[in-house]
Amino acid sequence: MTANDDLNMDYVDIDNDTSTFSSSAATLSFHNNDCSKIRYAGLYWGGMYAENDDSKKNIQIKIPSNPNYINIEADSYIYNHHTSDFPLSHKPYICYKDITHLISAQNPAGEYIVANVKATQSGDNVWLSGGLSAGWALVIIYEDPEATSKYITTFDGYASVSNTQNNNAPTDVAFSFTGFKTLPAPLPVHARFGVIALEGDKQIKGDKLSVQKPDLSYFDLHNTVNPSNNFFNSSISNENEINHQRRPNSTNTLGWDIDLFSIPNNDNSIITNNQTSANFKAHTTQDRFDIFFSAFEVEVIEPKINLLKTIEDATGNVLNNQTIPLGSTLYYGLEFQNVGNDDALDYQIIDILPEKVHLTTPLLIEIPSGSGITYSLTTNAEGQTQLTFNIPDNLVRENGEKHKIRFAVQLESNCDAFSQPCSEIIANKAYSIYKGNLNRTIINDNGSFSSVDDCNLGTIENTIFYADLSGCNLTQNINDLLCGESLTLTATEGFDSYQWKNATGEIIGNSKNIVVTSSGNYTVFKQKNNCLIRTETYNISTVQRESENPLSLYAGEIFQCMDLKKSFPQIFLCGTNAHKDIDLTHLSNVNSVEVKKYQGAEISISQTCPPTDVRLWQTVFNVKTFTLTQEGIYQITLTFNNGCIATYYFRVHTSSADLRIEKTDINCNDGTINIINAPENYEFTIVLEGDTAAKAFQEQSNFSIKKAGTYLIYARKKERLQSDCEILADKIIINRFEQQIQNLTINHESCYGKNNGSVSFKLVNGKAPYKAILKNVRTHSIGEIASITETTITSFDNLPPTDYILVVEDAQKCVKEYPFSVEAASFLDFQVENELICHNNVPTSRLVLTFNNPNQMDLSKVKYQFNDDTQIHYLEHIVGDIAYIYPKLASQQNQTIKITYNEGCSLSKLFNFENNTSIILGKDTDPTLISAIRIKAYGGAGKIYKILHKRHKTRFGYLLLTCY
Numbered sequence: 001m002t003a004n005d006d007l008n009m010d011y012v013d014i015d016n017d018t019s020t021f022s023s024s025a026a027t028l029s030f031h032n033n034d035c036s037k038i039r040y041a042g043l044y045w046g047g048m049y050a051e052n053d054d055s056k057k058n059i060q061i062k063i064p065s066n067p068n069y070i071n072i073e074a075d076s077y078i079y080n081h082h083t084s085d086f087p088l089s090h091k092p093y094i095c096y097k098d099i100t101h102l103i104s105a106q107n108p109a110g111e112y113i114v115a116n117v118k119a120t121q122s123g124d125n126v127w128l129s130g131g132l133s134a135g136w137a138l139v140i141i142y143e144d145p146e147a148t149s150k151y152i153t154t155f156d157g158y159a160s161v162s163n164t165q166n167n168n169a170p171t172d173v174a175f176s177f178t179g180f181k182t183l184p185a186p187l188p189v190h191a192r193f194g195v196i197a198l199e200g201d202k203q204i205k206g207d208k209l210s211v212q213k214p215d216l217s218y219f220d221l222h223n224t225v226n227p228s229n230n231f232f233n234s235s236i237s238n239e240n241e242i243n244h245q246r247r248p249n250s251t252n253t254l255g256w257d258i259d260l261f262s263i264p265n266n267d268n269s270i271i272t273n274n275q276t277s278a279n280f281k282a283h284t285t286q287d288r289f290d291i292f293f294s295a296f297e298v299e300v301i302e303p304k305i306n307l308l309k310t311i312e313d314a315t316g317n318v319l320n321n322q323t324i325p326l327g328s329t330l331y332y333g334l335e336f337q338n339v340g341n342d343d344a345l346d347y348q349i350i351d352i353l354p355e356k357v358h359l360t361t362p363l364l365i366e367i368p369s370g371s372g373i374t375y376s377l378t379t380n381a382e383g384q385t386q387l388t389f390n391i392p393d394n395l396v397r398e399n400g401e402k403h404k405i406r407f408a409v410q411l412e413s414n415c416d417a418f419s420q421p422c423s424e425i426i427a428n429k430a431y432s433i434y435k436g437n438l439n440r441t442i443i444n445d446n447g448s449f450s451s452v453d454d455c456n457l458g459t460i461e462n463t464i465f466y467a468d469l470s471g472c473n474l475t476q477n478i479n480d481l482l483c484g485e486s487l488t489l490t491a492t493e494g495f496d497s498y499q500w501k502n503a504t505g506e507i508i509g510n511s512k513n514i515v516v517t518s519s520g521n522y523t524v525f526k527q528k529n530n531c532l533i534r535t536e537t538y539n540i541s542t543v544q545r546e547s548e549n550p551l552s553l554y555a556g557e558i559f560q561c562m563d564l565k566k567s568f569p570q571i572f573l574c575g576t577n578a579h580k581d582i583d584l585t586h587l588s589n590v591n592s593v594e595v596k597k598y599q600g601a602e603i604s605i606s607q608t609c610p611p612t613d614v615r616l617w618q619t620v621f622n623v624k625t626f627t628l629t630q631e632g633i634y635q636i637t638l639t640f641n642n643g644c645i646a647t648y649y650f651r652v653h654t655s656s657a658d659l660r661i662e663k664t665d666i667n668c669n670d671g672t673i674n675i676i677n678a679p680e681n682y683e684f685t686i687v688l689e690g691d692t693a694a695k696a697f698q699e700q701s702n703f704s705i706k707k708a709g710t711y712l713i714y715a716r717k718k719e720r721l722q723s724d725c726e727i728l729a730d731k732i733i734i735n736r737f738e739q740q741i742q743n744l745t746i747n748h749e750s751c752y753g754k755n756n757g758s759v760s761f762k763l764v765n766g767k768a769p770y771k772a773i774l775k776n777v778r779t780h781s782i783g784e785i786a787s788i789t790e791t792t793i794t795s796f797d798n799l800p801p802t803d804y805i806l807v808v809e810d811a812q813k814c815v816k817e818y819p820f821s822v823e824a825a826s827f828l829d830f831q832v833e834n835e836l837i838c839h840n841n842v843p844t845s846r847l848v849l850t851f852n853n854p855n856q857m858d859l860s861k862v863k864y865q866f867n868d869d870t871q872i873h874y875l876e877h878i879v880g881d882i883a884y885i886y887p888k889l890a891s892q893q894n895q896t897i898k899i900t901y902n903e904g905c906s907l908s909k910l911f912n913f914e915n916n917t918s919i920i921l922g923k924d925t926d927p928t929l930i931s932a933i934r935i936k937a938y939g940g941a942g943k944i945y946k947i948l949h950k951r952h953k954t955r956f957g958y959l960l961l962t963c964y
Contacts, residue, residue: 047134064110133255200232
């Protein structure tokens with residue numbers, strides 16, 4: 001068995017071109033060459049290459065429509081051994097390039113030659129495991145109007161499958177395809193598979209390609225070219241046959257497999273109905289191979305609606321890509337047909353009108369008679385008009401007829417609407433939304449065709465026409481170039497290129513802006529991408545007038561004199577000795593300045609034009625810096641360096657009121673602000689600081705103030721301009737004085753009958769000095785104190801208890817009254833009595849104090865002392881208004897008891913005190929009374945004794961005891 005490893009490998013070079021070192025060819029043909037349109041073309045090339053040479057990504061290709069080689073550089077590496085994280089010992093590489101743009105525009109059928117694909121050769125004295133191989137493949141997906149709809153997906157990557165786990169390669173690789181849905185039952189399912197692999201040997205078996213069946217088992221794919229046990233066998237085949245349309249035309253490519261074949265699917269046993277994925281597996285037991293491309297194709301059922309949008313005139317002539325005069329009425333045509341293999345349902349056509357066209361008034365919409373087509377008009381979020389056509393299902397059945405709608409629009413007629421770059425291109429597409437009867441997936445297509453060829457194949461792109469802007473040259477007449485100055489002209493933004501020319505055709509600039517210093521005609525030619533070249537023409541005139549009066553910077557108001565076409569600035573000098581410093585040194589192109597003052601009769605301040613009598617002006621300044629202090633009308637003449645002269649006018653207004661202001665503060669009366677020397681031609685107002693209300697001026701110069709605060713006094717002329725001075729003459733603080741009494745202290749009578757009440761106080765917030773008068777409400781004035789200051793505490797003493805009014809008068813004769821009362825001290829009196837009692841069978845002497853206590857004084861706080869005793873005691877035995885004292889005193893007449901209360905009030909009483917002694921009994925016998933005893937009693941309380949008769953039994957009998 002001979003493997004590729006055992007063969008000497010050299011480059012194949014079939015092109016007889018010494019500029020290439022390797023080349024091979026293959027022929028592309030279609031079942032329908034005339035009507036097959038390429039939608040995708042991907043070129044793959046690679047091989048085993050030991051050199052770390054990045055130039056392997058550069059090759060050459062010769063296509064049928066071009067006899068010369070085209071240089072190609074890969075878009076990417078599918079795999080590169082030298083940069084991969086999983087390097088392989090046989091050092092393969094695979095490159096990829098999308099070449100759709102090279103071959104889709106021309107007739108693609110014919111021979112393709114690819115040259116300079118690099119690989120290691122046997123003569124390079126490098127041994128690579130598995131042998132040496134290289135090749136290329138062109139994968140094409142095309143559209144054929146005669147074919148059924150297909151779901152086609154391609155997958156590239158790199159999977160090396162080996163008979164050993166060594167060399168970073170597994171023994172099997174699984175891969176899947178999703179995103180499709182096969183035909184529903186009972187329709188047969190037709191599917192094809194394509195694969196490209198590197199390094200599969202013809203002589204080594206054990207390599208398989210399998211597909212999973214509905215029962216989840218795997219079926220080994222095979223055909224007459226690719227046996228099930230040696231599927232990757234260095235063959236290039238198409239549907240079970242070797243592809244011989246190539247040079248060299250060998251059956252053994254020595255390591256380059258390209259196979260495209262139908263999957264056998266009798267009774268849908270491999271790929272079933274309504275299936276949405278397909279699983280494949282590559283496996284080997286002996287051979288090694290590297291899969292880097294696979295493709296899966298399955299026939300699908302779905303409606304396919306071709307929507308053609310055209311631009312037409314009223315009679316139906318197609319105007320696509322033509323130039324249309326502004327304001328023209330034209331028609332959009334919408335032709336539709338279902339060319340798919342399923343009926344369409346709920347078909348809608350949505351057409352959003354371009355910005356520069358609008359529907360005609362009245363609406364002109366042509367709908368096939370009896371078709372049942374309806375439409376609606378809406379405005380989308382961008383403000384564009386949207387037409388939606390609802391198409392009945394019977395008009396879009398499978399293999400149905402073509403149907404057409406037309407509606408009229410009018411192109412914008414105003415040139416100004418086309419000022420932006422490329423706005424002459426009027427482009428848009430219509431869009432289709434529908435679903436199928438069998439395939440209910442919602443289809444939102446990519447838009448309408450702009451044209452359809454003889455094969456009924458359309459190009460999905462905007463339908464375009466061009467607005468005719470030949471009469472839209474933008475011309476401006478500009479009279480703003482002042483003598484001695486320059487002017488910047490600015491073209492419309494958004495263009496890629498600008499070219500300015502003067503009246504002689506000389507190119508003078510190539511940017512958006514250009515600076516001109518002289519009059520004349522200037523034209524800019526501007527373009528964006530490959531859009532229409534636009535022009536703007538500026539006719540510039542030099543004028544000797546102001547673009548801006550240089551005194552306008554200092555003006556409070558500017559009049560416009562229409563007679564002279566000049567501005568007339570009004571400058572205001574506000575306040576006494578006010579002035580304005582003028583500096584014109586910034587006018588660098590001015591050679592000299594002359595300022596004159598008008599000497600003629602006074603003119604109204606509202607006159608918008610200056611006087612023009614040239615004889616009544618007197619020169620006052622000849623410099624660029626000067627100071628204005630005098631009211632009047634002035635003329636200023638500027639002479640530019642190039643000799644141009646410009647004359648301007650301005651007026652100065654002065655307001656120099658020097659006001660003298662007096663004020664009174666708010667006390668018991670309103671405050672005042674008075675302007676003493678108010679000029680007759682002025683009016684005045686006051687504003688409380690912080691008040692944002694509009695000022696209200698008045699002729700009177702005296703103001704009554706009710707609210708304290710800081711007041712701004714403004715003055716202005718009665719006859720004045722709107723922006724004339726409002727002079728802030730002064731800032732006056734008005735205080736509010738509201739007399740108040742502080743530290744008011746009232747001392748009431750301390751002891752009953754002493755008449756020692758008092759009042760003390762301090763006066764604040766009035767106008768000192770003060771005078772205080774104290775009035776008894778019954779006896780009237782009892783005292784007066786004058787010249788009281790705010791720092792003085794003043795008092796009235798020795799006041800008897802009664803109601804009073806304190807009357808205070810300040811220096812501004814503001815009077816306030818403060819009523820108060822002096823309260824009488826609590827009244828307390830008592831009577832004292834000596835009482836002899838038997839207390840607990842003990843003779844006792846006590847004092848009974850009976851109080852007259854109308855103020856219900858707490859007697860427990862009352863103290864007492866006897867005679868001159870220094871000891872002071874509190875009453876203890878209190879019952880109501882009676883207190884009992886048990887003194888230890890000697891019996892004596894006219895003793896004194898002193899009662900003290902209210903911290904200093906006292907009352908004394910005399911009393912006679914007798915101590916209560918024990919009863920003493922004596923006995924004697926009375927000779928006249930033989931059986932009696934005479935008892936004598938002494939002491940005790942009082943002189944009357946109560947005799948108790950008791951019989952006492954003795955051993956002699958009974959005795960009678962008698963007390964005298």
